[in-house]
Amino acid sequence: xxxxxNLSMRFGGLLAVDQVxxxxxxxxxxxxxxxxxxxxxxxxNCMSGFYKPxxxxxxxxxxxxxxxxxxxxxxxxxxxTFQHVRLFSRMTVVENLLVAQHRHLNTNxxxxxxxxxxxxxxxxxxxxxxxxxxxxxxxxxxANRDAGNLAYGQQRRLEIxxxxxxxxxxxxxxEPAAGLNPAETKDLNQLIISLKExxxxxxxxxxxxxxxxxxxxxxxxxxxxxxxxxxxxxxEIRRNDDVIKAYLGEA
Amino acid sequence: xxxxxxxxxxxxAIVTLIISYPILGFNLASEGIDVTxxxxxxxxxxxxxxxxxIVFLFQLYRDNIMGSLRQLPAVNPLANRKPMEQSKRLxxxxxxxxxxxIGALIWPFIASRGAVDLATLVLIYIMLALGLNVxxxxxxxxxxxxxxxxxxxxxxxxxxxxxxGISFWFALPIGALLAALFGLVLGFPxxxxxxxxxxxxxxxxxxxxxxxxxxMTSLTGGPNGIGGIPDPxxxxxxxxxxxxxxxxxxxxxxxxxxxxxEHKVIFLYLIxxxxxxxxxxxxxxxxxxxxxxxxxxxxEDEIAAKSLGLSRTAVKLSAFTIGAFFAxxxxxxxxxxxxxxxxxxxxxxxSAIILAIVVLGGMGSQMGVILAAIAVTILPELAREFxxxxxxxxxxxxxxxxxxxxxxxxxxxxxxxxxxxQE
Ligand SMILES: Nc1ncnc2c1ncn2[C@@H]1O[C@H](COP(=O)(O)OP(=O)(O)OP(=O)(O)O)[C@@H](O)[C@H]1O
Ligand SMILES: [Mg+2]
Numbered sequence: 001x002x003x004x005x006n007l008s009m010r011f012g013g014l015l016a017v018d019q020v021x022x023x024x025x026x027x028x029x030x031x032x033x034x035x036x037x038x039x040x041x042x043x044x045n046c047m048s049g050f051y052k053p054x055x056x057x058x059x060x061x062x063x064x065x066x067x068x069x070x071x072x073x074x075x076x077x078x079x080x081t082f083q084h085v086r087l088f089s090r091m092t093v094v095e096n097l098l099v100a101q102h103r104h105l106n107t108n109x110x111x112x113x114x115x116x117x118x119x120x121x122x123x124x125x126x127x128x129x130x131x132x133x134x135x136x137x138x139x140x141x142x143a144n145r146d147a148g149n150l151a152y153g154q155q156r157r158l159e160i161x162x163x164x165x166x167x168x169x170x171x172x173x174x175e176p177a178a179g180l181n182p183a184e185t186k187d188l189n190q191l192i193i194s195l196k197e198x199x200x201x202x203x204x205x206x207x208x209x210x211x212x213x214x215x216x217x218x219x220x221x222x223x224x225x226x227x228x229x230x231x232x233x234x235x236e237i238r239r240n241d242d243v244i245k246a247y248l249g250e251a
Numbered sequence: 252x253x254x255x256x257x258x259x260x261x262x263x264a265i266v267t268l269i270i271s272y273p274i275l276g277f278n279l280a281s282e283g284i285d286v287t288x289x290x291x292x293x294x295x296x297x298x299x300x301x302x303x304x305i306v307f308l309f310q311l312y313r314d315n316i317m318g319s320l321r322q323l324p325a326v327n328p329l330a331n332r333k334p335m336e337q338s339k340r341l342x343x344x345x346x347x348x349x350x351x352x353i354g355a356l357i358w359p360f361i362a363s364r365g366a367v368d369l370a371t372l373v374l375i376y377i378m379l380a381l382g383l384n385v386x387x388x389x390x391x392x393x394x395x396x397x398x399x400x401x402x403x404x405x406x407x408x409x410x411x412x413x414x415x416g417i418s419f420w421f422a423l424p425i426g427a428l429l430a431a432l433f434g435l436v437l438g439f440p441x442x443x444x445x446x447x448x449x450x451x452x453x454x455x456x457x458x459x460x461x462x463x464x465x466x467m468t469s470l471t472g473g474p475n476g477i478g479g480i481p482d483p484x485x486x487x488x489x490x491x492x493x494x495x496x497x498x499x500x501x502x503x504x505x506x507x508x509x510x511x512x513e514h515k516v517i518f519l520y521l522i523x524x525x526x527x528x529x530x531x532x533x534x535x536x537x538x539x540x541x542x543x544x545x546x547x548x549x550x551e552d553e554i555a556a557k558s559l560g561l562s563r564t565a566v567k568l569s570a571f572t573i574g575a576f577f578a579x580x581x582x583x584x585x586x587x588x589x590x591x592x593x594x595x596x597x598x599x600x601x602s603a604i605i606l607a608i609v610v611l612g613g614m615g616s617q618m619g620v621i622l623a624a625i626a627v628t629i630l631p632e633l634a635r636e637f638x639x640x641x642x643x644x645x646x647x648x649x650x651x652x653x654x655x656x657x658x659x660x661x662x663x664x665x666x667x668x669x670x671x672x673q674e
Contacts, residue, residue: 048558069562070558071561072560074560075560079558079559082555086554086555087551088547088551088555088556089551090551091547091551092667092668094668094670095544095547095665095668098541098544099545099547100559101541102541102544102560102561103560109537109540109542112537112541113537113540115536127670127671128671134670143668144665144667144668162559163559166559166560
């Protein structure tokens with residue numbers, strides 16, 4: 001469903017991403033790994049429309065999306081989280097989930113001000129969807145706290161829930177396990193698998209936690225210094241000499 | 252008390268002397284046809300010296316003074332109390348609001364004509380501040396040219412009535428919509444800017460509108476303004492002594508009561524009251540609708556908001572336009588109340604006062620903004636003897652507020668939403 005072809009991104013003299021290609025099929029979890037500064041987040045930023053790539057193509061469901069404005073890409077069903085969590089911190093947890101559903105509640109101003117039955121019905125649906133996902137990620141009791149006051153792990157889960165209420169087709173997770181303790185990482189592991197199995201969402205994920213990556217990924221792409229190094233199933237990657245060299249060389 | 256404090260304090264005192272002595276100490280006096288320079292009187296010299304001494308002492312003990320000032324919020328007994336439970340708070344708030352509205356309804360029948368007139372002005376400021384609260388408090392866009400939309404509303408009505416004889420009731424929606432249109436058109440280029448830049452450009456736009464009104468003499472009458480703006484009518488009944496327009500009747504004749512100038516004032520007050528209540532309710536609803544949440548989301552984190560499919564331009568423009576709409580509302584009422592408008596009424600100071608109301612009240616909080624509007628409009632009237640020092644007192648109050656309660660009189664409280672557990 002997603003195809004990235006020879007993607008390049010240059011910042012002045014720095015070629016942060018150089019001819020990277022990858023593809024994601026429906027019902028698949030694909031990981032992008034690589035040492036710090038390899039250009040993984042930059043690939044995400046190009047895919048989600050934050051950067052306009054300097055070269056290459058990005059196809060989503062057969063249509064070219066490179067260079068499209070970020071909010072339009074998100075509306076196509078390509079939604080992401082951030083390496084450094086970005087919540088609306090002075091809004092409550094539920095409100096964070098309601099903001100994300102603005103398109104489900106796309107009624108005109110007047111019907112909202114007058115609270116027409118049609119509006120109420122849609123509003124109730126978004127509340128129910130928010131409640132469902134809060135329950136799913138275990139934040140039901142926090143519903144009316146300010147999002148900024150949550151613990152770090154909870155913030156991470158809220159960010160994923162906030163993506164899920166938009167009913168995305170493809171979810172991009174940038175280091176979702178960063179800063180989580182082992183127990184939380186295990187829950188995350190299960191959550192991501194369930195997103196694929198139960199909600200039919202494809203996932204692209206950037207992650208440094210190798211056991212998580214090897215556990216849940218269907219395929220892995222390795223990037224090193226902006227260039228693609230290897231790609232394949234977890235087993236293939238584990239045995240790939242170049243990858244071993246790159247990681248050992250780094251360590 | 253460090254040595255550099257002493258040096259700094261001395262320096263400040265000397266600067267005070269250098270600045271204030273020539274300004275206050277020398278006077279131009281005319282003797283016949285000559286103008287001569289007079290030296291300072293002893294009392295002035297003493298005053299200047301005293302001021303320099305105060306500056307010196309303040310700067311010397313600055314750390315201590317600022318330190319104890321910083322304790323002030325803690326002294327405030329209400330600062331650290333537990334927030335009230337939502338159900339209780341809402342009940343209290345709605346009782347308070349009901350009482351306020353009942354009081355506001357009785358007011359014109361017990362108060363003097365001047366007091367009712369002043370109350371109308373308060374209501375106009377409430378509308379303005381509630382509208383600006385959307386732009387600044389919720390959407391986080393610092394708009395220093397808000398008064399421009401107020402002017403558009405007022406001038407729309409004045410011009411429409413002058414050239415086309417359109418009455419208040421038709422002009423009211425037209426004025427508001429025109430102001431909204433202006434908001435949309437002006438907002439489009441400026442909303443790409445952020446923070447300080449946005450503030451400066453909106454400030455410029457506000458001034459441009461005022462200067463245009465001043466200079467398009469053939470259309471707007473320039474600095475002479477436009478007079479003879481008609482009063483609102485009640486179902487075709489006029490409030491003047493004599494009926495001005497063909498086909499209208501007059502209020503006092505219809506009801507067989509004696510003519511009184513007060514009827515008109517009260518009627519206008521009631522219109523303003525109804526409009527202010529409508530404004531408050533409409534904005535309250537908007538805040539809890541997807542648009543309202545989108546405003547806040549964009550203020551909180553623009554990148555995250557965009558990643559969820561919110562269009563920055565659309566969301567910001569909607570806030571700007573809706574804010575302008577209510578300013579247009581207020582402008583129409585203002586024009587009708589005054590009967591005469593000129594660019595004088597729409598200077599930058601007005602924008603500053605409306606902004607001060609929003610900040611004093613607590614950004615985003617409706618109750619706070621309403622209270623602040625009342626305070627800021629009425630207090631100067633009560634303290635008329637000090638009217639010369641009005642701006643100084645105003646400034647001091649703002650500084651104290653920022654130290655004592657930086658979040659405003661009644662900071663915005665988030666509403667809690669009850670959720671049903673889903674299966
Ligand atoms: N906006 C930008 N302007 C200039 N250089 C940038 C920009 N964004 C990223 N870079 C550079 O591009 C390179 C790749 O950065 P990127 O954030 O994509 O790495 P990463 O693989 O996500 O690393 P990490 O694992 O630390 O998150 C880095 O050298 C970074 O300094
Ligand atoms: Mg990164």
